[in-house]
Amino acid sequence: MTSVAVTGHMDLTDRSLGLVRAALDRLLVPYRGPELAGLSCLAAGADSVFAQAVLAAGGRIVAVLPARGYRADVVDEEHAPLFDRLLAEVEEVIVLPHATANRHAYEAANAELLRRADRLVAVWNGEPPSGKGGGTADTVHAARAAAIPVDVVWPEGASRARG
Known part of the structure; x- marks a missing residue:
């Protein structure tokens, strides 16, 4: 089994x-099938797109929810x-x-993802950590420090919708 976590x-x-x-x-092609376990918090954006790709690849999902009230408190109406x-x-x-x-x-959820992961997929534009902790860059740095292989996904033309 290959456990692949996502941050993004x-x-x-x-x-x-x-x-x-x-x-x-494309990235998941070598892992296709029931031996693929995708670890995700199922958040909007990268986490959910990754979960959909894992399911399409014939894998299974393990959801790591950061808090008991995560669905009610964080998941907005559009993403629900x-x-x-x-x-x-x-x-x-x-x-x-x-x-x-x-x-x-969020920091605890990221640590749990990394604890269970054989590798990390980071949907990340490469920007440094914000200094708040628990973000994508922080998770990438923690994975690299723990010698967990990291695949950065940021295709040509990708961008963030910043307000």
């Missing part, structure tokens, strides 16, 4: 979602239908014991 930007543009999905489909559909398809759900999805909960 939530605020991908609509165009970027398709570009990232195509890149993930996809989140619920993906959650219904997961093989295992790990809910961390945090009451709310705060920075500490």
Whole structure:
């Protein structure tokens, strides 16, 4: 079995979602089949696109939810239908014991993803950490420090939808 975790930007543009999905489909080809376990928090953007690609590759999903109230407190109305559909398809759900999805909960979720992962896929534009902790760059740095192989996915033309 190969366990592949994901970290990545939530605020991908609509165009970027398709570009990232195509890149993930290509990246997962060597792991296709039931021995592929995708580890994801199922957040909007990279996490959900990755989960969809894993399922399309015949793999299974392990969801790591940062807090008990994650669905109610964090998942917005626009993302809720996809989140619920993906959650219904997961093989295992790990809910961390945090009451709310705060920075500490996200850091703990990322640590749990890395603890279980053979490799990390980072849908990441390469920007340095924000200094807040728990973000994509922080997770990439932690994976590299732990000698977990990292595949960075940022296709030509991908961008973030910053307000």
